[in-house]
Amino acid sequence: MKKKIAVVGGLVILLAGGLLGAFVLRRLHESRNVHGSSTEEFVTTEKKHPFTLHEGIQWPMYGFDPARQRAPDGVKLRPPFRPIWGFNAQTLVEFPPAVAYRHLYFANGHGLLFALDRRTKRVTWSYASRRCTAASPAVEDRVVYESFMNHPPCSASRSGIDGELVAFNALTGKILWRKRLAPTESSPLVVNGLVYVGDWSGKIYAFDAENGRARWSYATGGKIKGAVAFAGGRIYIGSYDSHVYALNARTGRLVWRAAAQQRLGPRGTFYSTPAVRYGRVYIGSTDGKVYSYGAASGKLRWSYGTGGYVYASPAVWNRRVFVGSYSGTFYCFDAATGEVRWRFTAKGPISGSAVVLNGVVYFASLGGPTYALDTRSGKLLWSFAHGEYAAPVSAGRQLYVTGYARMFSFVEK
Numbered sequence: 001m002k003k004k005i006a007v008v009g010g011l012v013i014l015l016a017g018g019l020l021g022a023f024v025l026r027r028l029h030e031s032r033n034v035h036g037s038s039t040e041e042f043v044t045t046e047k048k049h050p051f052t053l054h055e056g057i058q059w060p061m062y063g064f065d066p067a068r069q070r071a072p073d074g075v076k077l078r079p080p081f082r083p084i085w086g087f088n089a090q091t092l093v094e095f096p097p098a099v100a101y102r103h104l105y106f107a108n109g110h111g112l113l114f115a116l117d118r119r120t121k122r123v124t125w126s127y128a129s130r131r132c133t134a135a136s137p138a139v140e141d142r143v144v145y146e147s148f149m150n151h152p153p154c155s156a157s158r159s160g161i162d163g164e165l166v167a168f169n170a171l172t173g174k175i176l177w178r179k180r181l182a183p184t185e186s187s188p189l190v191v192n193g194l195v196y197v198g199d200w201s202g203k204i205y206a207f208d209a210e211n212g213r214a215r216w217s218y219a220t221g222g223k224i225k226g227a228v229a230f231a232g233g234r235i236y237i238g239s240y241d242s243h244v245y246a247l248n249a250r251t252g253r254l255v256w257r258a259a260a261q262q263r264l265g266p267r268g269t270f271y272s273t274p275a276v277r278y279g280r281v282y283i284g285s286t287d288g289k290v291y292s293y294g295a296a297s298g299k300l301r302w303s304y305g306t307g308g309y310v311y312a313s314p315a316v317w318n319r320r321v322f323v324g325s326y327s328g329t330f331y332c333f334d335a336a337t338g339e340v341r342w343r344f345t346a347k348g349p350i351s352g353s354a355v356v357l358n359g360v361v362y363f364a365s366l367g368g369p370t371y372a373l374d375t376r377s378g379k380l381l382w383s384f385a386h387g388e389y390a391a392p393v394s395a396g397r398q399l400y401v402t403g404y405a406r407m408f409s410f411v412e413k
Contacts, residue, residue, distance in 0.1 A: 036302030198224025238270025256298030284310025302338030324350025
């Protein structure tokens with residue numbers, strides 16, 4: 001009997017030791033936040049990356065500019081707002097529209113791409129891809145570029161599935177060229193005559209914007225689900241191989257590769273699209289962390305655990321980083337150190353990215369509203385009952401809000 005008690009006692013001690021060891025590993029790895037420096041690879045004198053809107057274009061791509069900072073200058077809109085029209089897109093619109101040539105360009109989850117006249121609310125043209133879609137289009141020089149996934153079901157993992165990148169005449173919807181890829185939910189980036197996308201094969205591509213000719217490709221070790229960001233002659237993108245990549249934008253040559261932090265179990269992966277500012281790359285991860293890497297070196301400069309997946313892409317403005325977590329908390333971080341300046345609790349998980357317009361940060365929550373918060377304090381300024389994924393975009397004196405399967409237009413009260 002004593003021997004049995006001793007054996008049981010030993011097992012209890014071993015189990016307790018194992019649990020303690022796992023707890024220690026978790027504390028050392030998964031929960032370990034890295035506090036950043038305000039001097040190491042943080043460039044306060046850096047000018048905002050130059051970006052000129054071409055005539056007729058108000059919001060050209062996901063994140064607004066090539067660096068995906070989500071904080072355009074010159075916007076005068078401030079809440080509160082009143083709605084002036086709504087449009088039924090039939091099914092989920094996960095990503096926000098591009099705005100150009102008096103139209104909103106966006107696709108629903110069933111692959112129907114709309115060119116919606118933003119004054120009359122009439123569809124000028126549409127394209128039924130019969131593919132799943134989870135990306136914003138990009139508009140440049142009267143051409144709309146959109147990424148498409150596989151044919152339904154959208155989560156299919158069978159072999160042989162494919163996707164497309166398609167270029168359309170922005171005014172007529174005529175297809176100008178198309179490229180067959182693996183399924184792609186990477187919102188296109190158009191800069192310096194090239195179109196950049198990633199796909200589920202793990203490749204990043206650069207295509208000639210005029211004719212679709214492939215310029216180069218680079219293979220990562222996991223699916224590419226986010227979009228490419230561009231700054232200083234380099235492109236930046238996260239992969240499901242748990243790494244963030246910096247490549248030469250012209251040649252595709254690897255400049256650096258940085259990893260998510262080690263933790264108990266698999267490392268985090270990157271669905272979030274990076275934002276580049278102040279000599280840093282900011283990106284969220286499925287390990288629940290927001291990361292800041294040096295844009296020149298790839299070195300980890302800070303990290304912060306949010307308690308939930310960070311699918312959302314950060315908005316960067318006025319030395320602050322704004323991003324939501326699947327935990328339902330929205331954060332404002334110091335861009336240099338990662339210190340939390342304020343946080344806001346939403347009525348549901350946050351999956352979509354934020355946008356900063358005229359000192360107000362906007363985001364949407366799953367099953368909850370679209371929020372507008374003061375960037376300095378996090379105080380709620382306005383909300384709208386519909387939301388789900390995408391933050392609003394703006395053009396002129398109008399705000400466009402995506403509410404699950406509907407598009408709404410607002411003006412100031």
